[in-house]
Amino acid sequence: MSSIKIENLYTAYDKADVLMDVSLAVEPGRITCLLGSNGAGKSTLIRSILGLTPPRAGRITVDGKDITGAPTHKVIGDGIACIPEGRRMFPKMTVSENLRLGAYQVRDEALIRERMERVFETFPRLAERRDQLAGTMSGGEQAMVSIGRGLMAGPRILLIDEPSLGLSPLYVKENFRIIESIRETGITVFLVEQNVRQTLAISDYGYVLSGGHLVAQGSAEDLRNDKEVYAAYFG
Amino acid sequence: MDIGLLGQYLANGVMLGTMYALVAVGFTLFFGVLDVIKFSHGDVLMIGAFTGFTTYLGIVAIGIENPWVALVAVLVVSIATTAALGALIARYLVLPLKSAPPLNILLITLMLGTALREGVRLFYPDGSNPKAFPALLPTASLELGSFSLRADSVILVSAGIAVIIGLNLLINRTRLGLAIRAVAQDEETAKIMGINYTMIVLVTFAIGSGAAAFAGIMNGLYYNEVNFGMGLLLGLIGFSAAIIGGLGNIYGAILGGFLFAGLQTVGAVALPFASAYKDVFAFGVVIALMAWKPTGLIAERSSDRV
Amino acid sequence: MKDDVMKTPIPVSLPPLATGLIAVAACAIFGWLFLLAESEVAVLGLVLLAVLAGWGAQKTGLSATLGTAMHQHSGAMNGAIVASLLAVIALLGTEHFPLLMLSTMLLYLVAALGLNVQFGLTGMVNFAGAAFFGIGAYTSAVLTTHTAVPPLLILLAGGLIAALIGALLIVPVVRTAGHYSAVVTIAFGVLFKTFLEVNEVLGGPQGLMVGSMNVFGWDFNNGPVLMGHEMSFYVNYALLSSGLAILAFALTRRLERSWLGLALDSVRLDETASACFGINVVRAKVLAFTYGNILAGIAGALYGMMISFIAPNSFTFSDSLLMVSIVLLGGLGSLWGSALAAVIVVLVPEKLQILQEYRFLLFSVLVIAMLLFRPQGLLPRGVRSYFPGGRAQR
Ligand SMILES: Nc1ncnc2c1ncn2[C@@H]1O[C@H](COP(=O)(O)OP(=O)(O)OP(=O)(O)O)[C@@H](O)[C@H]1O
Ligand SMILES: [Mg+2]
Numbered sequence: 034m035s036s037i038k039i040e041n042l043y044t045a046y047d048k049a050d051v052l053m054d055v056s057l058a059v060e061p062g063r064i065t066c067l068l069g070s071n072g073a074g075k076s077t078l079i080r081s082i083l084g085l086t087p088p089r090a091g092r093i094t095v096d097g098k099d100i101t102g103a104p105t106h107k108v109i110g111d112g113i114a115c116i117p118e119g120r121r122m123f124p125k126m127t128v129s130e131n132l133r134l135g136a137y138q139v140r141d142e143a144l145i146r147e148r149m150e151r152v153f154e155t156f157p158r159l160a161e162r163r164d165q166l167a168g169t170m171s172g173g174e175q176a177m178v179s180i181g182r183g184l185m186a187g188p189r190i191l192l193i194d195e196p197s198l199g200l201s202p203l204y205v206k207e208n209f210r211i212i213e214s215i216r217e218t219g220i221t222v223f224l225v226e227q228n229v230r231q232t233l234a235i236s237d238y239g240y241v242l243s244g245g246h247l248v249a250q251g252s253a254e255d256l257r258n259d260k261e262v263y264a265a266y267f268g
Numbered sequence: 269m270d271i272g273l274l275g276q277y278l279a280n281g282v283m284l285g286t287m288y289a290l291v292a293v294g295f296t297l298f299f300g301v302l303d304v305i306k307f308s309h310g311d312v313l314m315i316g317a318f319t320g321f322t323t324y325l326g327i328v329a330i331g332i333e334n335p336w337v338a339l340v341a342v343l344v345v346s347i348a349t350t351a352a353l354g355a356l357i358a359r360y361l362v363l364p365l366k367s368a369p370p371l372n373i374l375l376i377t378l379m380l381g382t383a384l385r386e387g388v389r390l391f392y393p394d395g396s397n398p399k400a401f402p403a404l405l406p407t408a409s410l411e412l413g414s415f416s417l418r419a420d421s422v423i424l425v426s427a428g429i430a431v432i433i434g435l436n437l438l439i440n441r442t443r444l445g446l447a448i449r450a451v452a453q454d455e456e457t458a459k460i461m462g463i464n465y466t467m468i469v470l471v472t473f474a475i476g477s478g479a480a481a482f483a484g485i486m487n488g489l490y491y492n493e494v495n496f497g498m499g500l501l502l503g504l505i506g507f508s509a510a511i512i513g514g515l516g517n518i519y520g521a522i523l524g525g526f527l528f529a530g531l532q533t534v535g536a537v538a539l540p541f542a543s544a545y546k547d548v549f550a551f552g553v554v555i556a557l558m559a560w561k562p563t564g565l566i567a568e569r570s571s572d573r574v
Numbered sequence: 575m576k577d578d579v580m581k582t583p584i585p586v587s588l589p590p591l592a593t594g595l596i597a598v599a600a601c602a603i604f605g606w607l608f609l610l611a612e613s614e615v616a617v618l619g620l621v622l623l624a625v626l627a628g629w630g631a632q633k634t635g636l637s638a639t640l641g642t643a644m645h646q647h648s649g650a651m652n653g654a655i656v657a658s659l660l661a662v663i664a665l666l667g668t669e670h671f672p673l674l675m676l677s678t679m680l681l682y683l684v685a686a687l688g689l690n691v692q693f694g695l696t697g698m699v700n701f702a703g704a705a706f707f708g709i710g711a712y713t714s715a716v717l718t719t720h721t722a723v724p725p726l727l728i729l730l731a732g733g734l735i736a737a738l739i740g741a742l743l744i745v746p747v748v749r750t751a752g753h754y755s756a757v758v759t760i761a762f763g764v765l766f767k768t769f770l771e772v773n774e775v776l777g778g779p780q781g782l783m784v785g786s787m788n789v790f791g792w793d794f795n796n797g798p799v800l801m802g803h804e805m806s807f808y809v810n811y812a813l814l815s816s817g818l819a820i821l822a823f824a825l826t827r828r829l830e831r832s833w834l835g836l837a838l839d840s841v842r843l844d845e846t847a848s849a850c851f852g853i854n855v856v857r858a859k860v861l862a863f864t865y866g867n868i869l870a871g872i873a874g875a876l877y878g879m880m881i882s883f884i885a886p887n888s889f890t891f892s893d894s895l896l897m898v899s900i901v902l903l904g905g906l907g908s909l910w911g912s913a914l915a916a917v918i919v920v921l922v923p924e925k926l927q928i929l930q931e932y933r934f935l936l937f938s939v940l941v942i943a944m945l946l947f948r949p950q951g952l953l954p955r956g957v958r959s960y961f962p963g964g965r966a967q968r
Binding site: 083109115123124126133137138186 | 443453
């Protein structure tokens, strides 16, 4: 069980400041969610954690280890995996190659095969289509590949960026169920979403980001019942 | 035309095609991972050939006579050195300019090619004159009528094709190849998968440059000569081959290499009185092909990378 | 504009025009000394002095003042520059070799200006500059020895033939972009020499003789007489090269500042958007490519007449890269930058003979360093100033 701690984070692209003084904690073994509207800076926060857009200032620690500005492959090596926004398939590779890449840093071939079987159990649909090029899969199927790929590394912490983006309500519901079951396997989840109701329904704790500032936080239940927050940010 | 002569042309064409394909694969790999053209590739090949030649002189100087030992030493030293050179170029000239306009990398590597060429011409002992590359392979030949099949040619072509197949397997069947293809398709997602991006780029440049060194040694063994300017035309041919095949596609590069050799051969056959025009002819056709299919022959249908 | 003036911390505050005129005069004297300098030590000292002066001008804000002078008093400044060029030629008078160098530099500048329109303005790479220059030279060789075409027309013919041969490349160059069109011109640049070498009609590797220039009966092989002194016959070529360079410069400047230049600029910056705004991208590219090749061809034709003997070795791919280096070192799209870089690339190795052998190496390394550390070039092009009618302000 692992945790992420973010202290006083500032991140900017070139001249545009995006995150300002963000501090939050992702508690071990729980689902922590980050809510916010378009352009609030949610994906930027994930990019900062991953070292894709290193922060200007502030500190990010994983289980007490400072990973601020570390190269991405080192961050992944520390047991973090990410299901990126928009799924980001390798379009000219097969489903199994995509899954294989999720476990890129795993050296044990037997373990990789075992994990792939488990993904295929979760998503039987992928098993049928393991040799299909990922770029030719439907959006819903790609979402499955993306989730499966995130699990292939056997992460301790999983960062998920807007899994429900562009999916039909049925798929969205299914996705949230799977994320909930991921928590049951002991993986710490940091979930970025715009879908407030369903996200808070499965989360343990939540933060609200607006214009690069954290504007609210609390247990999922408190946030659910906080009429003011609702009105101000999710109206 | 008699069969023997035709056979000779064919054998020569296959030899050239293999060499060109080896060079073109490098261009395609670099373009795949970084979307850049590294024009110094041909001159890096020349450095490979000269490193091999120097190694041979060293081997002879310490009294080793066995040609096979010499050959292995030449190959190992040349490929290793050239691979390292390729990685260094990527690290210090190409990666720093990654976010600059793409043309700048073409320009900087064009200039680097000139610098390498001129460096060898000016600083290698008697560098402005061609060097006699040793015949390290058995030269026995099999006479088939008026056509003679030489053992060294057979060995060279087989080895070259083996290297091409090996590269292909490396790209398509290994973990390293998976990482290279991932970086080629989506740099950022590749990083998210935990791939050490910089490392993969450097390794890719090393592999491509090693293949070029192999082609350079092949060239030296085939023509029994190396010179400081050999890389310019070979690089240009490799670049054109990669382009007509569709940049970023390894099969396209191989196809392009053989196509170019085929054009040269046709040129030589069709213009026997002026075989010196065969390059002019081949490039003329290539330029026409590019005007006709501006994105290459294969990329037209599927624009996959590597 | 005001800002620039106020930023200049020059203690004695001369007006910009005076400063500019003094600077032009200083450059002329420097150029004259440089061209005449005999010993390597003297040349090296002068190069060092120039580097220091350039650095100092940057530091003290003198270069900003000069920029102001060029903008506010362009007529006076340009007149002064032309006058001092003529003065230097007159002062060199009987010196064959320095005059030849000066003329060569001016002709390279003409070609580089053409390249700058292709590359710097429109973003079309041309790695065959020396080939188009060579086409001009070979045209004048053939026409001067085999026909009675007046030499002045032969200059135009050189440009025309270069443009026509360039037209063969236009289809692939215009249809493809970036790397793809680069390979077309590289192939042409590399093969041009091969083609000349295997071609018996054009003299093979030995090359051809070229007849001299002749303007309305005045044969350029005679030295003009000035106040009773017979001067070097190269004075003729220096004057004509100056005229050509001034004309090319003025024309290119006009083009840059016209609506056409604006179109070329926008094609470089974003082809798709340009097309959306109704700019005919193909026409802009064809125009830029042709313009550049004509300039290179004309310059090459005069160059051939001047050196009277040409061979394939003067028009290699390395020479084409040298021309690209002029454009890159000076700064993309910067005409004065090209002028400065032409001086550096052509004159310095000629004066420092030890460098002559190393010049391709030297300038390729210099360009590499420039691309890494100062990609905008020595004299970066200013923010574009577009005023219909061609008069520029900032
Ligand atoms: N590469 C970039 N360069 C410059 N600005 C960027 C870049 N990426 C994002 N931004 C800006 O940063 C801000 C935050 O973007 P971010 O992607 O983090 O938002 P988000 O909260 O994830 O939004 P969404 O819900 O739409 O995904 C936006 O204003 C965006 O325009
Ligand atoms: Mg986002």
